[in-house]
Amino acid sequence: MTLEDVRQEIDKLDDTLLELLNQRMNWVHKVGEIKNKTKAVIYRPEREKQIIERLFEQNKGPLNKDAIEAIFLEIFAAARNIELPERIAYLGPEGSFTHQAAESRFGAMSEYVTLPTIKAVFEAVETERVRFGVIPIENNQEGIVYETVDLLNETQVNIAAELKIPVHFTMATEAENPSKIKRIYSKDIAFRQCRGFLNKYFEQTHPEEIQVESTSKAAKLAAEDPEAAAICSEIAAKLFRLPVLFKNIEDNSNNRTRFFIISKTFENQPSGNDKTTLVARLPKTDESGVLANFLMDFKEQNINLTKIESRPYKGDEDFNFWFFVELLGYHKDEKFQEILNKHGDYIKVLGSYVRNA
Numbered sequence: 632m633t634l635e636d637v638r639q640e641i642d643k644l645d646d647t648l649l650e651l652l653n654q655r656m657n658w659v660h661k662v663g664e665i666k667n668k669t670k671a672v673i674y675r676p677e678r679e680k681q682i683i684e685r686l687f688e689q690n691k692g693p694l695n696k697d698a699i700e701a702i703f704l705e706i707f708a709a710a711r712n713i714e715l716p717e718r719i720a721y722l723g724p725e726g727s728f729t730h731q732a733a734e735s736r737f738g739a740m741s742e743y744v745t746l747p748t749i750k751a752v753f754e755a756v757e758t759e760r761v762r763f764g765v766i767p768i769e770n771n772q773e774g775i776v777y778e779t780v781d782l783l784n785e786t787q788v789n790i791a792a793e794l795k796i797p798v799h800f801t802m803a804t805e806a807e808n809p810s811k812i813k814r815i816y817s818k819d820i821a822f823r824q825c826r827g828f829l830n831k832y833f834e835q836t837h838p839e840e841i842q843v844e845s846t847s848k849a850a851k852l853a854a855e856d857p858e859a860a861a862i863c864s865e866i867a868a869k870l871f872r873l874p875v876l877f878k879n880i881e882d883n884s885n886n887r888t889r890f891f892i893i894s895k896t897f898e899n900q901p902s903g904n905d906k907t908t909l910v911a912r913l914p915k916t917d918e919s920g921v922l923a924n925f926l927m928d929f930k931e932q933n934i935n936l937t938k939i940e941s942r943p944y945k946g947d948e949d950f951n952f953w954f955f956v957e958l959l960g961y962h963k964d965e966k967f968q969e970i971l972n973k974h975g976d977y978i979k980v981l982g983s984y985v986r987n988a
């Protein structure tokens with residue numbers, strides 16, 4: 632077979648793929664009509680997850696899971712945008728890991744609003760300037776993002792979905808090799824998480840380390856200075872057309888960040904593998920055992936708690952706390968209803984959403 636022959640085969644398959652994708656869009660359009668009648672929301676993360684899981688099960692390769700997920704998430708996003716163009720706010724700047732997380736769910740076609748603070752994203756969602764907001768909730772090396780936790784308590788929004796993405800850092804620079812680098816721009820966390828790499832490659836030359844507020848600002852500055860490098864995300868290097876000299880330079884390759892997709896009012900259907908996030912403002916009392924009794928009730932119901940964080944009541948003179956709690960299960964499960972019967976007065980359920988391993 633010649634190259635031409637093979638390319639002809641590929642062209643034929645592409646024609647079929649396009650035809651099939653358009654057929655799929657027509658069905659999605661029908662779903663959209665049904666949803667419109669009942670005023671149901673377009674975005675159904677739990678359904679998308681089920682589709683992807685089903686495809687994983689029957690996949691025979693050579694496409695791997697990551698590729699299947701990326702392709703189908705883009706197809707879903709394109710489908711939703713035909714139904715109703717979505718506006719999504721995320722914690723910027725452009726090229727941040729949150730941007731990468733947002734694009735992985737909402738695709739290239741959605742309209743994005745880049746906002747400078749987590750609070751601004753919450754405000755945009757609460758005032759319905761945007762339909763969805765994407766913000767980080769925790770990093771598995773650095774811990775929880777308290778600003779997000781506190782805003783979930785203070786505002787009226789729901790959690791529509793969680794997603795976890797690997798955090799890989801690159802060293803991007805115009806310089807040909809490390810010896811030519813005089814300055815490295817990055818964010819404090821990134822310097823910390825790439826210390827092993829920095830020690831190894833810059834032991835002799837000791838370039839100046841300059842901290843800036845974001846890794847994409849670092850990429851922007853490095854793009855203007857041929858003697859500088861940035862430690863940044865791949866998406867930021869791409870954005871500022873900065874060549875990547877080293878990839879995956881983080882000390883710990885298990886580095887992952889978890890994000891929430893928030894929306895003003897949102898309710899998922901149960902998927903059979905859900906997580907629920909809530910805020911518990913337990914009564915302020917000096918009596919002992921208030922928290923212990925609360926937790927015991929979860930144990931009695933056989934509910935698996937996956938996280939509990941205590942946070943101070945802002946403005947209180949005393950040391951009083953409320954709790955950020957996550958558990959396995961859907962909020963309408965019978966055993967969770969038992970908890971609500973007893974503690975419902977001071978529990979605010981932020982959402983149940985499909986668990987994203």
Ligand SMILES: C=C(O[C@@H]1C=C(C(=O)O)C=C[C@H]1O)C(=O)O
Pocket residue numbers: 659662663673674675676678679682706707708710711
């Ligand atoms: C088509 C639907 O709406 C959206 C698009 C989906 C798709 O393209 O398959 C899946 C779930 C929803 O986010 C649906 O709910 O079935």
